[in-house]
Amino acid sequence: MNKEQTIEELKNIVKPYIQNQEAFDGLTEDTDFINDLKINSANLVDVILDIEEKYDIVIDNEAMERMVNVKAAMEIIETKLSEKNS
Amino acid sequence: MKKRVVITGLGVVAPNGAGLDAFTHAIKNGISGIKHDAELERLQFSCQIAGKPSISTELALHYFSELELRNFNSTGILYGVIAGIDAWKDAGLYLENNEEPDWDSGTIFGTGTSGIDKFRESIYKIDDFQTRRLGSTAVAQTMNSGVSAYLGGKLGLGNQVSTNSSACTTGTESILMAYERIKSGQAKRILAGSTSDSGPYIWGGFDAMKVCTFKHNENPEQGSRPMSASASGFVPGSGAGALVLEDLESAIARGATIYAEVLGGNVNSGGQRGLGTMTAPNPIAVQKCIQNALANAGISANEIDAINGHLTATSKDSLEIQNWSEALGRNGKDFPYINSLKSMVGHCLSGAGSIESVASVLQLHHGFVFPNINCTDLHPEITAIIDESRIPQQLIEKELNIIAKASFGFGDVNGCVIFKKYI
Numbered sequence: 001m002n003k004e005q006t007i008e009e010l011k012n013i014v015k016p017y018i019q020n021q022e023a024f025d026g027l028t029e030d031t032d033f034i035n036d037l038k039i040n041s042a043n044l045v046d047v048i049l050d051i052e053e054k055y056d057i058v059i060d061n062e063a064m065e066r067m068v069n070v071k072a073a074m075e076i077i078e079t080k081l082s083e084k085n086s
Numbered sequence: 087m088k089k090r091v092v093i094t095g096l097g098v099v100a101p102n103g104a105g106l107d108a109f110t111h112a113i114k115n116g117i118s119g120i121k122h123d124a125e126l127e128r129l130q131f132s133c134q135i136a137g138k139p140s141i142s143t144e145l146a147l148h149y150f151s152e153l154e155l156r157n158f159n160s161t162g163i164l165y166g167v168i169a170g171i172d173a174w175k176d177a178g179l180y181l182e183n184n185e186e187p188d189w190d191s192g193t194i195f196g197t198g199t200s201g202i203d204k205f206r207e208s209i210y211k212i213d214d215f216q217t218r219r220l221g222s223t224a225v226a227q228t229m230n231s232g233v234s235a236y237l238g239g240k241l242g243l244g245n246q247v248s249t250n251s252s253a254c255t256t257g258t259e260s261i262l263m264a265y266e267r268i269k270s271g272q273a274k275r276i277l278a279g280s281t282s283d284s285g286p287y288i289w290g291g292f293d294a295m296k297v298c299t300f301k302h303n304e305n306p307e308q309g310s311r312p313m314s315a316s317a318s319g320f321v322p323g324s325g326a327g328a329l330v331l332e333d334l335e336s337a338i339a340r341g342a343t344i345y346a347e348v349l350g351g352n353v354n355s356g357g358q359r360g361l362g363t364m365t366a367p368n369p370i371a372v373q374k375c376i377q378n379a380l381a382n383a384g385i386s387a388n389e390i391d392a393i394n395g396h397l398t399a400t401s402k403d404s405l406e407i408q409n410w411s412e413a414l415g416r417n418g419k420d421f422p423y424i425n426s427l428k429s430m431v432g433h434c435l436s437g438a439g440s441i442e443s444v445a446s447v448l449q450l451h452h453g454f455v456f457p458n459i460n461c462t463d464l465h466p467e468i469t470a471i472i473d474e475s476r477i478p479q480q481l482i483e484k485e486l487n488i489i490a491k492a493s494f495g496f497g498d499v500n501g502c503v504i505f506k507k508y509i
Binding site: 017043045049 | 221
């Protein structure tokens, strides 16, 4: 999986929910969804649903709890994709 | 010290006009908003005509963000938020991103159901083991107070933010609740209003009860016929009305336009005793409600220039006229002018009381009595009580001083509010 490509894809997914444009423009692996992008915590479930749809994966409750930043999201997507393809 | 309460802003989303200008034009000219409804026909409803406001996505985007409209499926909240924000702006009160809530302002915005289409969508997902896919706004769209919650957030309201519900009396009741709160000094202004969802899932129950007309599927605009001998049931409608009620001192201090004063009113119930049932009004209670409203407003029956009735186009219209006549002790040519907005928009259910109140206040402010349509054949039981000239079928341009507006709802509940021109 190409890291840069995934970051781009994630950026497109979170774009409608962000409330801090500056943090969004400078988005890196360490960017936190709530603290940096100021995504409303209630909207995090919508972000996760959008990710599931995009990659055709199912993110379980445990994984969902860990998915607080870009890095965690990328790891989870990668894990779920490899589970799916194995 | 009791405060005087005035109306400083109006907003409306009605089947025959969204926005004050379009709506005023429509009611002055007797323009019907009733149309054939393809969905009701597909679902084999007896009544296949309805009153449904037309709101484009482009218009909705002036009131909601793109994100808010994602997976949004609540017509009641859509209509209510548009009418509410319009009224707020009309009163010169639009607030943008104020850090501090406006502690002096609140909203009492009623509805019968909320997001009934969203509910349906959610129920299908849940039964399909997809609860986790409901998204984050299923609750906000389907909780009954969704409309007041959306408005409260958009306007930054810091006073009471609540939703009342009393069937077809809802909108009239919300005005009186707002009036009481301001009169007692607990708020400076309250956005009072009500809304109703549209579509088959809100109208189906009425269709099943056979209270809607099935005789006008081919000629929708003639379908809603209050006070007519050929009235054959109501036409289902939907939409929202909103009124900014404000403490007179605050309105004067702001230099606001004052549309009218709320002199008072009354809400009561017939207790489903006597002739009253879940669906039929107890006439003693209706008359008592009207008389108590007059007493509360401190006026005599002779001071009423016009009545905006409930008048749905069912067999109960004659009884309503009789109740008004007995309560006011007025009949024949001495009876006030009376009209029913439902002839043009149908019965907008929980939205009716507030849409019709907006129409009443516009009549006071601009000096006119809007025409009743579809009643060239007045019901003989009605003309036996009041003179034909009291039921205008053409626009009358005339300064009015006092209008009484009443609504009656399932559960045998009544509401009557008295509006006066502010001079």
